[in-house]
Amino acid sequence: MNTDITENNSGPLIHVAPSPHVYSTQLTTRNMMRDVLISLVPVMLAALYYFRWLAVKQLFICVVSCLVAEAVFTRLRGRAISLKDLSAAVTGIILALSLPATAPWYVGVIGSTAAMGIGKMVFGGLGMNIFNPAMVGRAFVMIAFSGLLAASGYVAGGGVDIISQATPLTIYKQSGMVTPLPALILGKVNGSLGETSALACLIGGLFLCLRRTASWELSAGVLVGASIIGGVANVLNISNPWSVVHHLNSGALLFGAFFIATDPVTSPLTPRGKWIFGLGVGAFLMVFRLFSGYPEGLMFAVLLMNAVTPLLNRWTIPRPFGGA
Amino acid sequence: MAWFRQKYKDNIDPHAFPGNGTFAHGIHPPQCKDLAADSPIEIMPIPDKVVLPLLQHIGGPCAPVVKPKQTVRAGDLVGMGEAYVSASLHTPISGDVLKMAVTTLANGRHMQAIVIRSNGEQRTGQALWDIMFGGKWPQKEYQTLSPEEINAAIHDAGIVGLGGAAFPTHVKIDSDDRKPIEILMVNGCECEPYLTTDYRLMVEAPDAIVAGTMLAARAVRAKKAYIGIENNKLEAVESLRRAASGAGVKIAVVKTKYPQGSEKHLIKGVLGKEVPLGGLPSDIGVAMTNVATVTSVARGVMRNIPLTHRVVSVTGGGIVQPKNLLVPLGISMGALIAYCGGLRKTAARIIAGGPMMGFAFTNPDTPVTKGTSGITVLTHEEIRRVEQTVCVRCGRCVDVCPMNLVPTKIAMASRQNDFTLARKYNINACFECGSCAYICPAGLPLVQLIRTGKAQIAGAGR
Structure with missing residues (x-):
């Protein structure tokens, strides 16, 4: 496309190209993925602090498996290997952080392969997938190994204290006992690796939103949606004494609001669409928590809203400047 | 912006959102205006020849009215704009008409052109500046002119919009009873990065701008006239404020943001109104022109001098000595670049206009036309872009x-x-x-x- 027009060999080489001729170079796909990795640091630190070597093992297995799976699948499709866009690493970390510490190694490997293969590559790779790859991977292993990923799967003996008891949402569902808020906020409870510390999720999430790498409308939508349904449930006495504040600080709600619902590829493009998507995730999540057999509903809520994202994009075409 | 409002309150319409008016969205690219902003307009020496394309505006080309070997004097009509949407063409230099040639415009279009070889018999230097922008602009004596008379003078002077789009001004200003004009808006935003021609004119020739604004407002029967300026050009605001005091022209200061100088977005910023989708400013009673254009209106009406010259910024990291130049139409872009010290070794792209919407070209013989607001030469570093990936739908x-x-x-x-x-x-x-x-x-x-x-x-x- 570029044309060499130098009049004589001594002059500079002049190109032509269509406008615009200047670009913002700070913002790249890779930098956005790097931001996500940075924002996940507090969450990973909390996981390492509470789950010790179990967290190390799970993160290592999932990241390596995702990178290998991406490399293999891109190779099969005859495309250039795309590991340096860091998106496979992000999927690996998010998948690992959404698994229980106790899940055996093959759960991570199979989950990662499903995430990259079924979640991403069959649709055409980065940017083309409809469903959040990490959640596809997690759904796959949850169905394949239902025992290992059900509420009971989280409990095990061994060197780490907090995995000796059930997750707060399960304890409440089974015995009505309410975990105190400070434990939920700091994360000294059982759960999937990344979800236990509300504080760590909040720190990382705020960083993402402030950098505008995550759209704040998505996170805010989830929080508002969950608060509304949770608040109504409180008023109607459906889930007391587990209050809406407990709901917001427990389970995968904050982790999902900041790191899963905010996946740009699988969420809407328009501000109005983003709000609807977030509200939908928050509301469905609460409905699942309150009325389903599962203690947690984030994964299904995100996958459900992913499915309607193309529709949301079409329904929320913004009013153009000067339009009626 | 409180201090700002205080300082300029006597000239700023309270309804014009002083200093804060803007539109939703937009970007903040590096402005890079300091390269040429402080270089006063220099008068380009007379070139050996000029190449005047018959189409320098939106609309139909003009018809040549001179023949080869004929001698013309600076300011003579050489092309007649016969269609309604067209503009006449006048020679900026005195000399002999050569054979018609075909030239390539910066936007890639091929066009017939009148070529004139200079005989050196025309004003240049300070004398040229004085008749173009200098001296007094006594508006009072022209208050008796009817809109039709003003418009006829604009038509005869071959004036088109000098902001870049080059739409014939007499068409824009022509009254349409179905769409009465309330407000004349003069665009002094110059939101394209790098370019500084409008800025220099506002600083150096504010009286001509105010006089032209008053005439254009009369021509469209507007009740109010605004000059819209971004708040990164305070020296221009100050200069125009002084020139406009008592004249009834309001200076509306808007936020610095790209593309604030888009006509629809300047109207939004100053008046808070939206031009309907697919419509024109006239649909909401606004006529829009540009600060450089109104100087040629003043010149055409008050001094009977047609549009033959314009101010061009030659700027960018790839130019040895960025300058603002008053140049005759039809001079080659290459001559301007050479006058500014030539290209640096790092130069990578030559653009007619600014970096956001300008056209890249490579032929140094490309002539300056009425719509050439600048020549921006960018370096490899300046045109660097990110590696292309797929869309991640980040929004x-x-x-x-x-x-x-x-x-x-x-x-x-x-x-x-x-x-x-x-x-x-x-x-x-x-x-x-x-x-x-x-x-x-x-x-x-x-x-x-x-x-x-x-x-x-x-x-x-x-």
Whole structure:
């Protein structure tokens, strides 16, 4: 496309190209993925602090498996290997952080392969997938190994204290006992690796939103949606004494609001669409928590809203400047 | 901006959102105006010859009225704008008419051109500046002119919009009883990075701008006249404020943001009104022109001098000595670049206009036309862009689009030739400002794709 027009060999080489001729170079796909990795640091630190070597093992297995799976699948499709866009690493970390510490190694490997293969590559790779790859991977292993990923799967003996008891949402569902808020906020409870510390999720999430790498409308939508349904449930006495504040600080709600619902590829493009998507995730999540057999509903809520994202994009075409 | 409002309150209409008026979305590219902003306008020496394309404006080309070997004097009519949407052409230099030639404009269009060889018998230097911009601009003596008389003078002077689009001014200003004009808006935003021609004119020739604004307001029977300026040009604000005191022209200061100088977005910033989609400013009673254009209106009406020269910024990191030059139309771009010390070794792209919407060209013989607002020479570093990936649907383009469109959807629909979908996403509302492509983290050629789609739709409609 570029044309060499130098009049004589001594002059500079002049190109032509269509406008615009200047670009913002700070913002790249890779930098956005790097931001996500940075924002996940507090969450990973909390996981390492509470789950010790179990967290190390799970993160290592999932990241390596995702990178290998991406490399293999891109190779099969005859495309250039795309590991340096860091998106496979992000999927690996998010998948690992959404698994229980106790899940055996093959759960991570199979989950990662499903995430990259079924979640991403069959649709055409980065940017083309409809469903959040990490959640596809997690759904796959949850169905394949239902025992290992059900509420009971989280409990095990061994060197780490907090995995000796059930997750707060399960304890409440089974015995009505309410975990105190400070434990939920700091994360000294059982759960999937990344979800236990509300504080760590909040720190990382705020960083993402402030950098505008995550759209704040998505996170805010989830929080508002969950608060509304949770608040109504409180008023109607459906889930007391587990209050809406407990709901917001427990389970995968904050982790999902900041790191899963905010996946740009699988969420809407328009501000109005983003709000609807977030509200939908928050509301469905609460409905699942309150009325389903599962203690947690984030994964299904995100996958459900992913499915309607193309529709949301079409329904929320913004009013153009000067339009009626 | 409180201090600002205080300082300029006597000239600023309280309804004009002083200093704060703007539009939603937009971008903040590096302005890079300091390269040439402080260089006073220099008078370009007379070239050996000028090449005057018959089409330098939007509309029909003008018809040549001179023959080869004929001798012409500076200011003589050489091309007659016969169609309604057309503009006449006058020679900036005295000399002999040579054989007609075909030249290539910066936008790639081939066009017949009148070539004139100079005999050196015309004003230049300070004398040229004085008749163009200097001296007094006594508005009082012209208050008896009727709108028709003013418009006839504008028509005869071959004036077109000098902001870049080069739409014939007499058409814009022509009164239409169905669309009465309330407000004349003069654009002094110059939101394109690098360019400083309008800024220099506002600083150096404020009296001509105010006089031209008053005449143009009379011509359109406007009740109010505003000059809109971005708040990064305070020296221009101060200069115009002084010139406008008592004249009834309001100086409206708006936020510095690209593309604030788009006519629809300046109107939004100053008046808070939106021009309807697919409509024109006249639909809401506004006529729009530019600060450089009104100086030629003043000159044409008050001094009977046609549009033969314009101010051009020669700037960018690839130019040895960035300058603002008053140049005759038809001079070669290469002569301007040479006058500014030539290209640096790092130069990579030569643009007619600014970096956001200008046309890249390579032929140094390309002539300066009425619409040439600048020559921006960018270096490899300045045109560096991010590596292209697929769209990750981050929505940044949606966040910056001043027309509130979904650029990535329109671009992808265009790429797949799905023009129904592209239309549904209002493809024709796009004015190709380039904000989406500027911000895109995936480095996608969004504007190029949208432009292709628009061209295909326009082609299919014919």
